[in-house]
Amino acid sequence: MELKNKSKQIAKRCIYNDLANIIISYFVHFKKLPDSPAPQYKSREATWRHSHFQSILCSTMSTHATHESNSDKSRIRLFFTGVTMGIADLIPGVSGGTIAFLFGIYDELLYSIKLMTGRVPKLLLSGKFTQAFGLIPFGFLLPLGAGIAGAIFGLVHIVSYLLDTQAVLVWSLFFGLVLGSAYVVSRRITTWTLNRTLLLLIGFVLTFIIVGLPAIGGSAAPLAVFGTGVIAITAMILPGISGSLIMVLLGQYEIIIKAVADRDIALLAIFAAGAIIGLALFVRLLTWLLKHYHFAVIAFLIGVMAGSLRKIWPWQSTDASGATANMLPALELSLVWAILLGLIGFVIVLMLERRGVAQEHSDIHTREFEQEFKELEGRNTKK
Numbered sequence: 001m002e003l004k005n006k007s008k009q010i011a012k013r014c015i016y017n018d019l020a021n022i023i024i025s026y027f028v029h030f031k032k033l034p035d036s037p038a039p040q041y042k043s044r045e046a047t048w049r050h051s052h053f054q055s056i057l058c059s060t061m062s063t064h065a066t067h068e069s070n071s072d073k074s075r076i077r078l079f080f081t082g083v084t085m086g087i088a089d090l091i092p093g094v095s096g097g098t099i100a101f102l103f104g105i106y107d108e109l110l111y112s113i114k115l116m117t118g119r120v121p122k123l124l125l126s127g128k129f130t131q132a133f134g135l136i137p138f139g140f141l142l143p144l145g146a147g148i149a150g151a152i153f154g155l156v157h158i159v160s161y162l163l164d165t166q167a168v169l170v171w172s173l174f175f176g177l178v179l180g181s182a183y184v185v186s187r188r189i190t191t192w193t194l195n196r197t198l199l200l201l202i203g204f205v206l207t208f209i210i211v212g213l214p215a216i217g218g219s220a221a222p223l224a225v226f227g228t229g230v231i232a233i234t235a236m237i238l239p240g241i242s243g244s245l246i247m248v249l250l251g252q253y254e255i256i257i258k259a260v261a262d263r264d265i266a267l268l269a270i271f272a273a274g275a276i277i278g279l280a281l282f283v284r285l286l287t288w289l290l291k292h293y294h295f296a297v298i299a300f301l302i303g304v305m306a307g308s309l310r311k312i313w314p315w316q317s318t319d320a321s322g323a324t325a326n327m328l329p330a331l332e333l334s335l336v337w338a339i340l341l342g343l344i345g346f347v348i349v350l351m352l353e354r355r356g357v358a359q360e361h362s363d364i365h366t367r368e369f370e371q372e373f374k375e376l377e378g379r380n381t382k383k
Contacts, residue, residue: 075143081105082147083155090152090159090257094174094242094312098305101239102181102352105144110237110287112137117280156260171314172338176345178312181239182305183346184353189295189302196299203303207241211311213249220255222270228252229274234282239301245311314338 081103085096100106115135123132162170189196228250236243247253259267289297313326329335 075139078105078140078143079147082144082149083151084147085144086148086151087155087159088174089148089236089243090156091163091170091174091242091244094178094244095236095239095305095308096148096243097237097241098178098181098239101185101301102177102349105140106239107290108137108140109144110283110290112141113237113279113283114287116141117276117283152260156257160257168314168334168338169341171312172341173345175309175312175314176342176347177349178305178309179342180346180349182302182309184349185239185298185305186302188298192299196296199296199300200303200306203300204307205303207304207307208310210241210249211245211308219251220267225252225255225267225270226274228256229271230278233275233278237279237282237286239305241304241308242311245308314342 081099084103085099088094088099089096097106100109115137120132120135123129123135228247231250232243232246232252234243235241235246244253247256255267256271258264259271286297310326315327315329316324317327318324329338
C-alpha cells in the first residue's frame with residue numbers, strides 16, 4: 001500500500017512537472033537553425049532538461065497516462081483545427097491550406113491524403129484489408145475531417161450572415177490572419193537567394209492577377225460541377241489560394257453553397273468525386289515538389305499568400321455589373337474596429353506559431369523520455 005501511494009505521488013509530481021514545462025515554454029527563447037527541410041528549434045537555456053533519474057522515473061510511472069492525455073489533447077486540437085479550416089474554406093479569399101500550414105499539420109495532411117488516394121486503395125483492391133486499414137491514419141483524419149465537415153455544414157448559414165451584415169469586420173480579421181501567416185511562414189526561410197525571391201514575386205503576381213479576374217456565369221450541369229471540384233480542391237490544398245474564390249471565379253460558388261445548405265446529396269457527390277480525383281493527382285505533385293525543392297516551394301507559397309490579400313481587402317466597392325474594386329476606408333469609428341480585428345488576427349497567428357514551437361519542443365522531449373524508458377526496460381529484460 002505504501003509503495004502504491006508513493007507511486008501515485010511520483011506520477012502526480014511528473015504531471016506537475018509537465019504542466020510547468022508547458023508554462024515555461026512560453027518564456028523560453030528559441031533560435032531557428034539554418035535552412036533544413038523540416039524546421040527545428042533549440043533552446044538557449046537548459047530549462048527543459050530533467051535529471052536522468054527523474055526522466056526515467058516519470059516515464060516509468062506515468063507513460064500510459066501521458067499517452068492518453070496527449071492523445072485526447074491532440075484529437076481536440078485537430079478537431080478545432082478542422083473547424084477553422086472548414087470556416088476558411090467557406091469564405092472566398094481565405095484558404096483552408098493556409099490554416100493547415102499555420103497550425104503545423106500541412107505536411108501530415110498531404111502525406112495522409114497521398115496514402116488515402118494511393119497505397120490504401122491499391123491494398124484494398126488486392127484484398128489486403130488488414131494492411132490497408134493499418135495504414136489509414138484514423139487518429140489524424142477522423143477528428144480533422146469531423147471538424148471540417150461540422151464547420152461547413154453547421155456554420156454555413158452563420159458565415160453567410162456575418163459576411164452579409166459585418167463584411168468589413170470579418171474581412172479585417174481574415175486579412176490579419178493571412179498577413180500574419182505569410183509573415184510567419186517567411187521566417188522559415190533564413191537565406192533568401194535570388195531564385196527564392198523570384199519565385200516569391202512570381203507567386204505574388206500570378207495570384208494578384210487571378211484573384212482580380214471577373215467571375216463567369218455558372219452552371220449546375222454535372223460536368224461543370226465535377227470540373228469545379230477538381231480545380232477547387234487543388235486550390236484549397238494550396239496555402240494562399242482559396243478554393244471558394246476559384247468557385248466564385250468559375251461562377252459555381254453560390255451553386256455549391258446552396259447545395260450544402262439544401263443538403264443536395266446528388267450534386268455534392270458529383271463535386272466530391274471531382275475533388276477526390278483532383279486530390280489524387282495534385283497531392284503527389286505537391287509532395288514531390290516539397291520533398292525535392294522544399295524552400296523554393298515555400299517561397300512561391302509565401303508569394304501566393306501575399307497576392308491573395310488583394311481579394312480579402314476589407315473595403316471594396318461594387319458597380320452595377322457586380323464587379324468589385326478595392327478602395328481606401330473612410331475615417332470613421334468602424335475603421336478603428338476593423339484595424340483592431342486585423343491586429344488581433346495577426347497576433348493570433350504569432351501566438352499559434354509560438355505555441356506550435358513549444359508543443360514541438362515538448363513532443364521532442366516526450367519522445368526522448370520514452371526512448372530512455374524503452375532502453376531501461378531492455379536492460380532489465382536482459383538482466
